[in-house]
Amino acid sequence: MRWQKVLQKQIMYFLSQWYRSRLAWQMKKIQKRVRMRQLRMKQIAGYVGAYLAADELSITNVAVFSSYRRCGAANQLMKALDAFAQEKNLYGITLEVRVSNNAAIALYEKNGYEKSGIRKGFYSKPKEDALIMWKYFQ
Numbered sequence: 256m257r258w259q260k261v262l263q264k265q266i267m268y269f270l271s272q273w274y275r276s277r278l279a280w281q282m283k284k285i286q287k288r289v290r291m292r293q294l295r296m297k298q299i300a301g302y303v304g305a306y307l308a309a310d311e312l313s314i315t316n317v318a319v320f321s322s323y324r325r326c327g328a329a330n331q332l333m334k335a336l337d338a339f340a341q342e343k344n345l346y347g348i349t350l351e352v353r354v355s356n357n358a359a360i361a362l363y364e365k366n367g368y369e370k371s372g373i374r375k376g377f378y379s380k381p382k383e384d385a386l387i388m389w390k391y392f393q
Contacts (some may be wrong), residue, residue, distance in 0.1 A: 263313050298304075299320070300320060300328045301329065302316075303318075303332045303335070307343075312343050314348060315347075317333070329362050346391065349388065349389050350385065351374060351386065351387055360388075366390070369390070370387070373386040
C-alpha cells in the first residue's frame with residue numbers, strides 16, 4: 256500500500272519530531288478528516304497533511320524526503336494547498352512551525368504566509384515555542 260511506504264519514510268526521516276503513536280493516529284484519521292496531497296515524481300517526493308475546520312485549513316505537517324529537497328517540491332506542495340483552499344473558497348490556511356526552523360519559515364513567507372503569534376512551549380523534545388502563521392484568501 257502506498258501510504259504504508261509514506262509512513263515508513265516518515266518514521267525513518269522525521270522520527271525525532273513525531274512520536275510513532277501520534278503519527279499512527281494521524282494516519283488513521285486521513286480517511287475521515289485529513290486531506291493529503293502527494294507530489295508525485297517517479298516516487299513519492301513528499302506530502303502535506305492538513306485538516307479542514309469550518310472555513311479554514313490547518314496544516315499539520317509538510318515533509319519532503321531528503322533526496323527531493325532543494326528542487327521545488329515543497330513549493331509545489333504549498334501551491335497544491337493554495338489551489339485546494341481557493342477551490343473550496345476558504346478564508347485562509349494556518350500552521351505552526353518551530354521558531355528555530357528558519358528554512359520552513361522562509362518557505363512559508365515565500366508562499367505568502369504572515370507571522371501572527373507565538374504558542375509558548377508548543378513543541379517538546381526539545382521544548383520550543385511555535386510561530387503561528389496565516390495565509391488569507393478573503
